Amino acid sequence: MKLKDFQQAVLGTLGDYLGALTEQRERAGKIAQMAAANPELGLAVLDFSAAAWAAMQAAGKLPALRAAVPFSPRRDGIGRPVPSICLKVPTGGGKTLLAASAVSRILDQWQGARSGFVLWICPNEAIYAQTRKALRDREHPYRHILDQASGGRTRILDKDDPLSRAEVDSQLCVMLLMLQSANRETKESLRLFRDRGNVHGFFPAADDKPEQDRWLAEVPNLDTYSDVMLHWHVVKDSLGNALRAIRPIVVLDEGHKGYSKLAMDTLYGFNPSFVLELSATPADRPRDTPPVYSNWLCDVRGVDLDKENMIKLPINVAVKPGNDWRGCLRDALQRLDALQTDAERLQSECARYLRPICLVQVERTGKDQRDGNHVHALDALEYLQTLGVRDDQIAIKSAE
Numbered sequence: 001m002k003l004k005d006f007q008q009a010v011l012g013t014l015g016d017y018l019g020a021l022t023e024q025r026e027r028a029g030k031i032a033q034m035a036a037a038n039p040e041l042g043l044a045v046l047d048f049s050a051a052a053w054a055a056m057q058a059a060g061k062l063p064a065l066r067a068a069v070p071f072s073p074r075r076d077g078i079g080r081p082v083p084s085i086c087l088k089v090p091t092g093g094g095k096t097l098l099a100a101s102a103v104s105r106i107l108d109q110w111q112g113a114r115s116g117f118v119l120w121i122c123p124n125e126a127i128y129a130q131t132r133k134a135l136r137d138r139e140h141p142y143r144h145i146l147d148q149a150s151g152g153r154t155r156i157l158d159k160d161d162p163l164s165r166a167e168v169d170s171q172l173c174v175m176l177l178m179l180q181s182a183n184r185e186t187k188e189s190l191r192l193f194r195d196r197g198n199v200h201g202f203f204p205a206a207d208d209k210p211e212q213d214r215w216l217a218e219v220p221n222l223d224t225y226s227d228v229m230l231h232w233h234v235v236k237d238s239l240g241n242a243l244r245a246i247r248p249i250v251v252l253d254e255g256h257k258g259y260s261k262l263a264m265d266t267l268y269g270f271n272p273s274f275v276l277e278l279s280a281t282p283a284d285r286p287r288d289t290p291p292v293y294s295n296w297l298c299d300v301r302g303v304d305l306d307k308e309n310m311i312k313l314p315i316n317v318a319v320k321p322g323n324d325w326r327g328c329l330r331d332a333l334q335r336l337d338a339l340q341t342d343a344e345r346l347q348s349e350c351a352r353y354l355r356p357i358c359l360v361q362v363e364r365t366g367k368d369q370r371d372g373n374h375v376h377a378l379d380a381l382e383y384l385q386t387l388g389v390r391d392d393q394i395a396i397k398s399a400e
Contacts (some may be wrong), residue, residue, distance in 0.1 A: 001095075001097065001140035001144075003101070003306065004094070004308045004310070005304075005307070006300050006304040006305070006307075006308065007093075007097065007098055007101075007222060009096055010087055010297075010298045011101055011105060013061055013297055013298050014085075014105055014297060014298075015087065015105060015259070016056065016059075017056055017061075017277055017297055018105060018106065018110050019109065020052040020055045020056055021048065021049065021052040021083055021110060022397070023052070024046065024048035024049075024051040024052045024054075024055065024107065025048040025166065027046060027047060027051070028046035028048040028049065028051070031043060031045060031046050032045050032046075033034065036226075036375055038090055042177035047081045047282065048081060049073060049074070049081045049082065049083045049084070050071055050073055050081070050359040051246065052083070052341075053295065054071070055070045055252060056369050057071075057299075062297065063088075063204060063294075063296050063298065063299035065299055066296045066299070069284075069293050069296075070293065071248065071293075071295060071341060072084075072289075072291070072292055072294070072295055074268060075106055075268065075276065076247075076268050076269070076270075076271040076272060076273050077221035077244065077268060077270070078219060078220055078221050078271065079270040080271075082268060082272055082273070082274070082275060083103070083273075083274050083275070084274075084275040084295055085275075085279070085295050085296075085297040085298050086255055086277040086278070086279060086282045086294045087099075087102070087257065087276070087277070087278050087279075087296060087297060087298055087300075088280070088282050088296050088298060088299045088300060089278060089279075089280060089298075089300045090280050090300060090301070091280045092298055092305060092310060092311070093280075093282075093305055093310065095176065095253065095278040096131060096142060096229055096253070097141065097145075098278065099120075099141060099143045099251050099253065099276065099278055100135075100145040100146055100260065101310075102276055102382060103118055103145075103174075103249060103251065103276075104145055104146070104148065104251055104276055106145075107150075107172070107249070107280070108149070108278070110205050110273075110274060110309065111249075111273070111288065113126060114149065114153070115150065115153065115168065115169060115170055115171055115172055115321065116149050116168065116172060116173070116246075116248075116249065117168050117172075117173045117174075117243075117246045117247045117248040117249070118166050118172070118173070118174045118175070118248060118249045118250075118252045119175055119177060119179070119243065119248040119249070119250045119254050119270065119272070120135075120175065120176050120250075120253070121176055121177050121178070121179055121250065121253065121267070122176060122177070122179065122249065122253050122254075123176055123178075123179050123257045123258075124178065125177075125178065125253035127254070128176060128178050130229075131253070131377070132156070132158075132176050135156045135174060135176070136156050142232075146172060146174065147290075149172060150171065150172035152230070153170065153171040153172060153175070153369055154171065154172045154174065155167065155172070156174050156176070156177070157173055157174065157175040157176070158176060159175060159176075159200075161175075161178055161238065161239035162198035162199075162200075163198065163199050163200070163242060163243060164173075164199075164200040164201045165200065166204050169280070171269045176354075177249075178273045179257060179258055179263065180268075183344060184358065191265070195357060199237050199239055199241075199242050201238060201240060202237070202241070202242045202245050203215060203235045203241070203245070204235075206234045207213075209232055210233055212232060212233070212235060213232070214233055215245075215368065216233060216235065218246060219244055221242055221244060221269060221271070222235050222236075222241050223235070223236045224236060225240060226300050227387055231259035232233060233398060239397065240270070242269040242321050242325075243271070244269075244270055244271045245271075247271050247272060247273040247374070248272055248273065249269065249272065249276070249379055250267065250274070250275045250276065251272060251276050251278070252267070252275060252277045252278070253278055254277065254278070254279055254283050255277025255279040255294070256279045256281050256294070256317030257283075258275075258277075259283040259292070259294075261288075264292070268269075272284060275344065279294070281294060281361075282294035287369065297330035325375050325380075326383055329380060329383060329384065329387075330387065332358050332360070333358065333384070333387055333389070335343070335358075336356055336358045337358035337359075343356055360380050362376060362377050362379070362380050363375045363376070364376040364377070365396065365397075365398035366376045366398065376397065377396045381394055382394065
C-alpha cells in the first residue's frame with residue numbers, strides 16, 4: 001500500500017524523533033554511569049524523553065499550534081521515563097496504517113530488534129474486531145507491514161492466548177486488548193493479574209529465592225503472593241506481570257479515551273517502553289497536579305486529507321463570529337429538525353430509513369469539572385432541555 005504524502009511526512013517526523021530519542025538515551029546512560037561512579041558529584045540522571053522532545057522543538061519539527069504547551073513527561077510503574085507521543089490524525093486519515101508503520105520504525109530505530117511485544121489497545125469492541133480481522137489476515141497491508149518488520153514472524157494474540165518468553169524473544173507478538181479490559185479495577189481485567197497456567201518462562205521457580213528476590217528488586221511493581229511454606233514473596237505467573245517484565249510497545253488507538261487517571265495509571269503500570277497514541281481529538285488534563293498534556297508529534301489537518309482526495313462526502317460548514325455557544329446549539333437543533341423532516345419525507349417516498357443526529361463537543365465532561373468558566377456537558381444538556389429536547393433524546397459520552 002502506497003503511503004500518502006502526509007503519512008510519509010508523519011513517519012519522517014517519527015524517524016527524526018526516534019533518532020533524537022536514541023541519542024539522548026545514550027547520553028543519559030553515560031550520565032547515569034558517571035553518577036554511579038562518582039556519587040559525591042550529585043549528578044541528576046537525564047530524562048532522555050524530555051531531552052529528545054526539547055531537541056525536536058529546538059529544530060522546529062513539532063506542531064506550531066502546540067508551541068506554548070509544555071512537554072508532559074510519563075513514567076512507568078517503577079519511575080522510569082517512558083517516551084509517549086501522539087499522532088494527531090483526522091478520522092479517515094489512516095491511523096491504523098500509520099500505527100503499523102510506526103511500530104515497524106520503533107522496533108528498528110528504538111529497540112533495534114525484529115522481535116518483541118506490542119500491546120495494541122482498542123477503544124471499543126467494533127474497532128477491536130476490525131483491527132483484529134485486519135492484523136490476522138496475512139494478505140492485508142497492515143499485516144504485510146508487521147511481517148516485513150518481523151521477517152515474517154508475527155503472531156497476533158488475544159489476552160487469553162498462551163504466551164511464553166521464548167515466543168516474545170523470537171517473534172513479534174501483537175496482543176489486542178480493549179480499553180476496558182486494561183482497566184485495573186474491573187472484574188474482567190483482574191484476570192490479567194491472576195496466576196494462570198499458560199504464561200511460561202518469564203519468572204523463576206517459586207522455590208528459587210535468590211532469583212525471586214532479584215526480579216522483585218529489578219521490577220518492584222510485580223504482583224506477588226506470600227508463600228507461607230517458603231516464607232517469601234513469589235511473583236505471580238500472570239499476564240500482567242509478564243507485560244511488566246517485557247516492557248511492551250503500547251499502541252493506544254483513540255488515545256484521548258485513555259486519559260482518565262485510572263486508565264493512565266494502569267497503562268503505565270504495565271512498564272511500557274514506548275507509548276504511541278493515535279487520535280483525531282487528543283485530550284489534555286490541565287487541571288491535574290501536575291497537569292497532563294498529550295505530546296503531539298504531528299498535527300495532520302483536514303486539508304491534508306483533502307489534497308489526497310480522501311474526503312469523499314460533501315461537507316457544509318457554517319462559521320459564525322463570537323462565542324455564543326447557546327446560539328450555536330440553537331441553530332444546530334433547528335438544522336437537525338430540518339434534516340429530520342427531510343428524512344421522514346424520504347422514508348415515506350422510498351421506505352429508506354435515515355436517522356439524523358447532532359454531535360456536540362463541549363469543553364468539559366467530568367463529574368468534578370463543572371466550574372462555570374467552561375462549557376460543560378451538563379450546561380449543554382440543560383439548555384437543550386429548555387429548547388424542548390427530551391432526556392431520552394440526549395446521550396452524554398465521557399472518557400470517565
